[in-house]
Amino acid sequence: MSRRRARGFTLVEVLVALMIVAMGLAALMVAVSGAARTSGYLRDKSLAQWIALNRLSEVRLNLNKSTQNTDTGELKFANRTWHYDTRYFDTSITSMKRIVVRVYAGDAKTKGNPLAESTSFFGTALGAPGGSNAVDWTQGSTAIPTANGTAGVGTAVATGTSATGTAVTPTPQAAPQ
Numbered sequence: 203m204s205r206r207r208a209r210g211f212t213l214v215e216v217l218v219a220l221m222i223v224a225m226g227l228a229a230l231m232v233a234v235s236g237a238a239r240t241s242g243y244l245r246d247k248s249l250a251q252w253i254a255l256n257r258l259s260e261v262r263l264n265l266n267k268s269t270q271n272t273d274t275g276e277l278k279f280a281n282r283t284w285h286y287d288t289r290y291f292d293t294s295i296t297s298m299k300r301i302v303v304r305v306y307a308g309d310a311k312t313k314g315n316p317l318a319e320s321t322s323f324f325g326t327a328l329g330a331p332g333g334s335n336a337v338d339w340t341q342g343s344t345a346i347p348t349a350n351g352t353a354g355v356g357t358a359v360a361t362g363t364s365a366t367g368t369a370v371t372p373t374p375q376a377a378p379q
Contacts, residue, residue, distance in 0.1 A: 325352035
């Protein structure tokens with residue numbers, strides 16, 4: 203009788219298979235932790251951008267009557283502490299200033315790069331926030347063709363009903379010569 207060897211995995215084959223599985227699981231953990239870290243960073247960046255835009259609104263609405271070139275502050279938002287740095291810069295228009303707000307995670311003693319930065323303008327050269335609501339935007343001036351085929355400037359209004367519910371008819375305009 204001949205003896206047949208039993209078929210199976212050797213110890214070396216089992217160790218090689220375990221190493222391949224371990225490397226695959228390690229790569230998967232690196233990918234998952236990177237996605238979680240990126241998600242947290244994007245959450246913080248979005249919150250910082252909201253804080254910066256809120257701060258710009260406060261300044262433009264003149265809730266802060268600061269005459270300094272720099273204004274800093276600290277606040278609690280989304281169960282976290284944040285600090286901001288508001289800077290005012292002169293522009294070529296003397297009655298207008300440029301505002302730059304930078305927002306950092308942590309309290310004012312925390313060092314690091316800003317998570318968000320927003321820029322806006324304010325001054326008497328600009329209209330008051332919300333002032334455009336008084337304008338009737340259903341009418342506007344556009345280029346209209348003249349009798350000789352060239353484009354003239356006039357008011358183009360469609361016949362019908364305006365946004366306020368009143369009847370609107372076109373007004374003839376004299377073409378510039």
